[in-house]
Amino acid sequence: MKEKSDSYIVLARKWRPQTFEDVVGQETAKRQLQNALKEGRIANAYLFAGPRGVGKTSIARILAKALNCADGITPNPCNKCAQCVSITQGNSMDVTEIDGASYTGIDDIRDLQEGINRAPFSARKKVYIIDEVHMLSRPAFNALLKTLEEPPPFVVFIFATTELEKIPETIKSRCQMFLFERITAKDIHDRLSLILSREKGVKVSPEEKEAILEAIASSAEGGLRDAEVTLDQLISLSGGQIKFEYVSQLLGLVELDLLIGTVNDLARRDIRSLLERISQLVNKGRDLERFVKTMLAFLRDLMILKAGAELESTAYSAERFKEINNLLDGIALPFLLNAMNTFFLLEERIKTVPQARFLIEFAFIKLCAIQTDVDIETILSRIKKMDKGIPAPAPRQDYNQPAAYYDASPLPLQKAHAADLFNGNANNQPSPKTVQWSIEQIEALQDQTQLINRLIELILQKKPILAATLERAAFRMDNNNLLTISVPEQVLVDIIVKGDTLKLMEQMFSKLSGKPGRIKIELQPPESSPSDLISKPAEPAAGDSPSAANQNNAEKENCEYPSTEDTDYLPTPSDDADELAPIHHFDESQYKRLFKDTNYPKKKILELLSQNPDIKSAVDVIKKTLGAKLTHYDDMKIT
Ligand SMILES: [Zn+2]
The missing domain is CATH 3.30.300.180 (DnaA, N-terminal domain)
Structure with missing residues (x-):
């Protein structure tokens, strides 16, 4: 792993653009900057805003060279003079790169303030490139603001941010602002193609090359650096012989981690983690609409698997399949159905609103807040505990339990308070108030x-x-x-x-x-x-549905549940049903699942079932007699 991460840094640096022309995309920003440089119009502060990995710091470095090149202030720095070379190598005394996120100490700020007022060491302009400037601490921001009010004439600030809305108006108003755009898939594709052709020792089959480049380009969602990193990982992974299977492996891994993690968080109602995930997606400049679409496709797969069916084609490796099955163990079908419903609505609405992020946050919180503990397995285990005289835990109190969903909107179920969940009070929720009324009322x-x-x-x-x-x-x-x-x-x-x-x-x-x-x-x-x-x-009970009339009488008798006139009623087979007892526990959906692969007459199967003391031995006999393929037999729970 270490080796890989080292090598991709090398590749990303190796292909870092050194002139404005080299930079992929950002035509508007490049043209405006070059024109201003040509005319000698230099601002004290620039603000580059846009998604990550689209060229903000690359352009900042080129601008630093353009301001300090031995050729004079120029739109085309020579990249040969001492100033250009030292800036490219990152060892110029006068060009300082600061990472806003890690630049928080009092000493840092004092150094910055003192440094700003000192004349340049050898360059024309002292340049401060502050990346992720929105991450600066408040004292650092205040110090910055002061210097921006009366900047020394030899200082130029270049701020870069992925979150423009977090930059105070007082700073924005003192900067010349450039909005950086996502890079088109075609531009990324062309750039990767160029890199591949120049990388010696890397082989890719001509038939697969296009598919590989397209897959990387579209997964990068406008971030060239991400695409370059992926290409580099791919080269390491394939040992220099790039194949498409490695691409799907590499791209699928990251994506599937995100999807599994998100569903897991939803099932556990971990709102904190969900909000963190959205924040990361936004920071990475991910296309949120695409994320919703991918989630929807993944939920569909989960739903099909949970319903006991098989996927037509699967992109999941055996290992991933195991993970997905573990995930499915903790969730119920109604939960999945509701999640799908929510994501369908989300997909619809996300196109029409500018605040895609808020919409997803709202949907996540809502999904977490209205889940309820009505998973059948949970209920069954509670009933078993009740049988043993252990008091069953009250439902809807433990918000960390994996939970099934029930949309109780028209019914007065207590809903979990989203704000409380958000504030981390999820674990000490007061138990839902019992509604106080008597039958008499x-x-x-x-x-x-x-x-x-x-x-x-x-x-x-x-x-x-x-x-x-x-x-x-x-x-x-x-x-x-x-x-x-x-x-x-x-x-x-x-x-x-x-x-x-x-x-x-x-x-x-x-x-x-x-x-x-x-x-x-x-x-x-x-x-x-x-x-x-x-x-x-009502008509008499069992004759209602036309299909019921066609059924074997014995089955009908046994599907009909005895009336509850006897007060001591317990769900045990009645006397005359004894010989057909097994079918009691055998409902239509189980029947369909078991015998979906056979077209043997239903009547005959039921007959065979009735001749055996329990379903398990009946099924064994049927398997032998009919040679029926009972694919779903093993995962069926037989009582
Ligand atoms: Zn130069």
């Missing part, structure tokens, strides 16, 4: 839709943990005041019927409907969507 509602919405609202106030479950549920009321709640997965049935939840729900429901009511929890019939069912006056 609930008023009856006539309209069914209103009634059900109100019921959901009330349930979530008492049991916010049910948010994700109810979000995926369908509700149906019949004339006998029976409310059927269908949920798509067995585990969600289990969650609702555990503990006092169902009883509480029935009490609320009875109050809301103004008469005694009952609630039945069932597994959603396959291929029916919640929107078909909400508030629809």
